[in-house]
Amino acid sequence: MNFNSFDFEASYGTSAQLPASDLPEIAFAGRSNVGKSSLLNKVLNRKSLARVSSVPGKTVTINFFKGDGIRLVDLPGYGYAKVSRSEKDRWAELMEGYFKSQRNIRLVVQLVDMRHKPTKDDLTMINFLVETGCPFIIAMTKSDKLNKGKYKAQLEALSREFEYLGDIKLIPFSALNGEGTDEIRKIIEQSANN
Ligand SMILES: Nc1nc2c(ncn2[C@@H]2O[C@H](COP(=O)(O)OP(=O)(O)OP(=O)(O)O)[C@@H](O)[C@H]2O)c(=O)[nH]1
Ligand SMILES: [Mg+2]
Numbered sequence: 668m669n670f671n672s673f674d675f676e677a678s679y680g681t682s683a684q685l686p687a688s689d690l691p692e693i694a695f696a697g698r699s700n701v702g703k704s705s706l707l708n709k710v711l712n713r714k715s716l717a718r719v720s721s722v723p724g725k726t727v728t729i730n731f732f733k734g735d736g737i738r739l740v741d742l743p744g745y746g747y748a749k750v751s752r753s754e755k756d757r758w759a760e761l762m763e764g765y766f767k768s769q770r771n772i773r774l775v776v777q778l779v780d781m782r783h784k785p786t787k788d789d790l791t792m793i794n795f796l797v798e799t800g801c802p803f804i805i806a807m808t809k810s811d812k813l814n815k816g817k818y819k820a821q822l823e824a825l826s827r828e829f830e831y832l833g834d835i836k837l838i839p840f841s842a843l844n845g846e847g848t849d850e851i852r853k854i855i856e857q858s859a860n861n
Contacts (some may be wrong), residue, residue: 669735671712692773698788751803781825809842
């Protein structure tokens, strides 16, 4: 798959606006600020195709990137405490609209911060993926921020934490040094061709 061929397609703020699902889709989910846009940019070999911000809660839309016969879908981040009730409702409407409209979703890349235990919202999202029967992998982001000892300890802790998921793949990832990029690309490619 040519990961350099992707381009931004469109942003949607309500589920009614979502285009027909006429291509395989790979979606990216995770709490606000976990590094979704950074991971997308890394996988697509681009500096700032997906907007990266240090201000959490910036992406309140679903963003589509199209290339090589598939769509990559940047889902809005969750779990940011300072958003208003109406923004939370908008988030829920968008996510439910996306997941419950018979789309051709081949894979969800679920992001969690490798430095921390999964949040309550992370677990809610992961259990939602389990319930919908959606295939997914877990990318553990910001792995570069851990020293060798912490890295090993967190890898073990998160492996235990997610043991109940069976053989769901856990992939340490860093947008800074590129760890995990090739593995994620390979899984995206396999899922798209399935
Ligand atoms: N050190 C390090 N920093 C990262 C990594 N990934 C993301 N960041 C930083 O974390 C912050 C948030 O990254 P984004 O990619 O914008 O996160 P997001 O999940 O898209 O955030 P929202 O769109 O707001 O939900 C930025 O300051 C990034 O530079 C990583 O792998 N390593
Ligand atoms: Mg983002």
